[in-house]
Amino acid sequence: MQKRRETNVKVITASVFIATFMTAVEGTIVSTAMPTIVGSLKGIEIMNWVFSIYLLASAMMTPIYGKLADKIGRKPIYLTGVLIFIIGSALSGMSQNMMQLIIFRAIQGIGAGSIVPVSLTIIADIYPVDKRASILGLNSAAWGIASIVGPLAGGFIVDAWSWHWIFLINVPIGIILMILVWIFLVEEKRVVDKAPIDYLGSILMMVMLLFLLYGFQMVKEGFGIVTIGSFVLFILGVIGFVWVEKRAKDPIISLDLFKNRTFVIVNIIAALISGFLMGVEVYIPMWMQGIQGTTAALGGIVLAPMSVIWMVGSFTGGKAMKVWNSRLSIMISLLPILIGGLFLVLANATTSYGLFLVFSGVLGIGFGMTMTILTVLAQTSIPHEFIGVATSFFTLSRTVGQTIMISIFGLVLNETMNNGLTKREALSLDKDMMNELINPHTAGSLPQHLVGDLRGVLYESIHNVFIVGVSLIIISYVLNYFQKKDSLTTL
Template identity: 60%
Template sequence: MERKTNVKLVTISVFVATFMTAIEGTIVSTAMPTIVGSLQGMEIMNWVFSIYLLTNAMLTPIYGKLADKIGRKPIFIIGIIIFIIGSSLCGLAQNMITLIIARAIQGVGAGAIMPVALTIIGDIYSLDKRAKILGLNSAAWGIASIFGPLAGGFIVDTVGWHWIFFINVPIGIVLLVMISRFLVEPKREKSKVPMDIMGSLLLMTVLLTLLLGFQLIGDGGFDLKVILCLLLSLGLFILFMYVERRAEDPVIDLKLFKNSTFVIVNIVAALISGFLMGVEVYIPMWMQGVLGKNAAIGGLILAPMSLLWMVGSFLASNLMEKNTTRKVLMIGLSITLLGAAGLAFASSTATFVWFLVISSILGIGFGITITTTTVTAQSSVDSSRMGVATSFNTLVRTIGQTLMVAVFGVILTSVTTNKMAASPLPLDTDVMNKLVNPHTANTIAAKLLVPLRTILYEGLHSVYFVGMLIVLLALILNLFFKRKSN
């Protein structure tokens, strides 16, 4: 008897994959202040996040094309194996450089996991059920958001931050077994059209130089290296477009960009994902550095956001049945803007409860917006290009996150550095590293603690004011193209 895909168990496998990715994010965000303080690397902290996103972004469109060409299952398995190896190396890291290299390997694996997982959902569920399943998938983020900060905080406070990465290993092994056994794909006819190797290499190089350029801005400002990276990226992009127009089987079909709905939802997804990165990275820093909370509390503040993300996804499912994409996005973006404003105008005395409320509002807004953009990106193409469309949606979200991490890093570093230089007190980067690490904050002289917290608050306040403008831009974009989107 012919084997068939066990839809329920494959769906659970996708949820496990989502959980593995989510737990990685929540634990690292929770532990980052401790890692920074331990390795003395606040000035290169963004690289721990950015290198992961960079390698992730470079490989995502390639994985998407391969998933369409040779199948979802083999690409998914390869991604999981690489992710497990990267996680193990992160756990073994003894210095910041080694950690950054290991995170790069993690990103290579993650580039396959999420886009292919979402493509599998698109394969096994009809359009009318897809948004609901994505809502359930968001529950994995909710579970991870609770378990991650608690586990991360406990591990950091007991055996040390190195162990937060090893948690991915058993989860990944279980996932490998489940997807190998229960996902059955139809045999694909071997394509006689060769893989677009030149286009793939050019695309990866374009993404590498572009994102590296923005990261260098975050590290040292706008200098000659940045200009060279961006100019090289532009030149390679022009060459990439030339190659893709002539490729028999292009890695990214340029016809996709003639669909205005596809373009709009992806731009909105990129902007909102960029803002999301600021929320996940800097709220724990606010909790620990400004309010003096411990690592577990610093991460737990994100739990309501992840839990209510699921609620937002269910709302998106219901709203999309009766309304246009533009209207549903307007609802999601308006709610997100409300939460962004709550962060932008929060005072230095804002309480833990205030951030819980903001986190809840943002969860609903993100849930509606991201689910709507994902489902719309998939439904706007035929099934033969779903892998490419899904991976491109994942790619633009990753690019948005990477660029905004760099921008937010520039803002925070610039504001805090200038404020410390202007202070009559002996304040520098080393003492700021101590402030954001809950284990060393109590070693700072009492007379320096309040001024340092005030300076960190001003830097974070500036970050979230810019974040609010990013959300506003997405909302305006949705309005501006109202006659061209569905």
């Protein structure tokens, strides 16, 4: 009698870590290389689209992948997403202009929409709740490794070769990941769900997200007809989506999830904190390279302590959940993020590189604790049959938060920058000079008597971004107050 194959838990756990590493490297390498990309392709005004289109595409697809993972199975959805991600990465690496890069990043984002949520769903499948927090802590080790490898590799590749290669690194990693999951993840045959796929709900959800996120992207152009129209269409999309989901036999997202107060608050806080995280990852390297004049490598490595200590924070968060109730756990986990955010607000143009490294670590322990606690709460606050959808929605919340906030941060940056350049009109400063300033390869060609004023404009712009970021943490504290004091000692 043939022995029944079973999932190799160790190999699949390692595969999930590889997937986390791949997506983490994507963030740290691109953030490190962005000043060089902007300088090369001359696009500081639209640089946010390189991040935003990736997040937008990922956000639109995430709930659909989650529903299909519950309906069809984790494995086929996971492999499909990784394959699309690899194709998008390869195309991004061959981009010759900013428009090509933005389009190919959209393809990359479509694939990425499956990687993180289905990875977390697989962890929920193969580990009981009492071990899940610890595994999530170990998973954060991949972020720590990526935070060291990413900035170093990104800086080295940018300095020694070409920024195009920062995307190509995903191709071999993704291929290895697909092979491991194909061979070692064994799923039980699912009973065929005869309920029709909620195509109309899926389309309305994508349209709804598209107009919401596009509206925020266009805010920087002013509240014209396109921006207002996008938000109006978003509202109409929400109304249509709710109407359809109430009548669907198998809705893409069950509206019953939103009756759970813990689930709703956890997702909103995740969106806000992920938005702040995006600001940290994008604008600290820009601060280092544009204001302090560091190399691309040093500009990226300043984020390394954050991601390395993130792992420690994840373990701490897992233990905290066994001792404190959910409200207190989140309140304490947000404290290091608030301290790190206040440092960024109070830092000036002469603040030492060493202090940035210290508070990068402080932020890391806060992000690690908070995201681990929020992830487990999102999964355990709902029935197990909805865990794929709930995990995907949690990932969607984080992605939407990142997408909206990178747009708002970009608006704040551009408005402050425009005002700063206008105030210094007599010096004939312009955005082309700002492009050159934040690119380590071209900063040296600027007239030295103008560098100080250009750095002053950039400092004011990034400083205002961090002020907005701290407000997100304060809002999270207020929201957490309304959460139930559920005890998590049973985990």
